[in-house]
Amino acid sequence: MSAMTRQGVAKLLARQGILVAFVLFMVVFAIANQRFLAIDNISGVIRSSAILGVMALGVTFVVIGGNLDLSVGSMMSFSTIVVLDLHDKLGPTLAIPAMFGLTLLLGAFIGVLVGYLKLNSLIVTLGMLSAIHGLTLTWSGGKNMDIADKEATWFSVFGQGDIVGIPVPILIFALLAGALSLVLGRTPFGRKVYAVGGNGVAATFSGVPRARVVFFTYLISAFCVATAGLIQASRSLGSQNTVGQGMELEVLAAVILGGASLLGGSGTVFKTVIGVLILGFIQNGLLLVGLEFYAQYIVTWIIIILAVWLDIAAKRGRLWSSIA
Template identity: 75%
Template sequence: MANLANKPILTILGKHGILIAFVVFMVIFALANSRFVSIGNLESVVRSSAILGVMALGVTFVVISGNLDLSVGSMMSFATIVVLDLHDQIGVTLAIPTMYLMVLALGGFIGYLVGYLRLNSLIVTLGMLSAIHGLTLMYSGGKNMDIADKSGTWFSFFGQGEVLGVPVPILLFVLLAAFLGILLARTPFGRKVYAVGGNPTAAIFSGVPRARTVFSCYLISAFCVATAGLMQASRSMGSQNTVGQGLELEVLAAVILGGASLLGGSGTIFKTVIGVLMLGFIQNGLLLMGYPFYVQFVITWIIIILAVWLDIAVKRGKFWASI
């Protein structure tokens, strides 16, 4: 009887838990510090979260398909260093598409290993994390990159520009989220992604091309990483060769907070956006309340554990496992 009583609560939490948690945190931080809800602070948090958010959009496809991508941090470092170097070598007009092609090639290689060769995505992307980091160091010669002439280029538009008063990083994040949200929720390809992640065997027998779908998910993830690298390079007009180090864990945390299951088959772009913003506002709120920056790591860990526990509880229909 207790399990039956818990099911309506689990259903509500499973569908709207992230939204409820987001509102609760916003109210708590707003009451703790009035500066939290100022327009300037809200815009600053969204803008600073845009790069992480763009990466999380692509990883959402990978996770829903039942796989992982731990290479996105190193890949973002690679994209940033490459586009900055090529900017001075061949000009900004050619540097951007060239960087995208190089990053898509890396994503396609990972997609081939996981999709067509059926290798474990955790092992593959963990290995690629180190390999791409090494590739970045080899490409840069172990040096950081800076644009030589920062005043004579329009490259800063992607990270520092505005369109009708809206910062370009926020605009790119919103537009990409809208496009990928429609792709995932309203197209046959999106249904294939859910099918492959939810039940791979049934998907294959239903005629869903598993290998091609997984391969495409990694290409989407690589495209998003390339976009994030472009935004990062444009914002700072220079970069360390380790700029993306550790971001893969933050990206995965945002996707999990958004309700995407590590078991595959569930998640939405909209909730990933909420997960990204939730991480950003939690970090900002804790700093405004006077807590040292390292406290946010503990709080984030606790929230992730709760999110994973809730996901498992919803699937088994009860809060606690049977002994």
């Protein structure tokens, strides 16, 4: 291979390393099982990944802004329980905006603590993880929630419906990803998010309102969590009060797998979508090849580490760091 060809390959991997990894995973699993690329299987994987994906879209803003949000799992449980409970008390027309309002209040509270009071986002959101879980249990009385008359409600459309043959959860995921991609990549606010995450001090001295930008990243995250809770509640018309427990780690894994840096300042919505799909298709592919569910966790972790390692290696042009 000539030096020019090697440089071209290196540039391709540097720019689209995670996308190349995604294609490789798809090829390997397609060879291992012919059902993997069946339309119904692909649609099913994307549909089942929509809830995780919607949450990851909001967390992408938070991470690019240089912070973390470990409260999204508990917040998703809260939004799901609230909308199910209010459905029977107020009806879906009022329950949905009420749930969004309460979830946005939680996001705003976190945004004030991290953005304006400048508290450590890891500590704040870790504490909020427990606090919101307690709030969810208090709201539900420690019980699971179910809609009383599941046959008479139109609420199921968000999780079970389809439009022109496309499942509604996939449409919501795609539309939200497209809208947030435009916000992050094409608006002054998006540029400010990158600036704050890349160098908060320099951004502040340049006139960027750091506190306000961080505050709104948490509002966006809360909005996405509320949307995910709506889909989750609508899909089953009932839920355990711990439905989102542990999802914060999967969401963060998808965002980092998509190339966003924990140090802030880098990442895109599109690559987060790819990270979500990689997680979904890896789990599906391992299931189709007959791997036991408990072994899938280990293999998934190994594949994630390899994908991130190769992506980073491609960007620096070598597999190993030059620093011992």
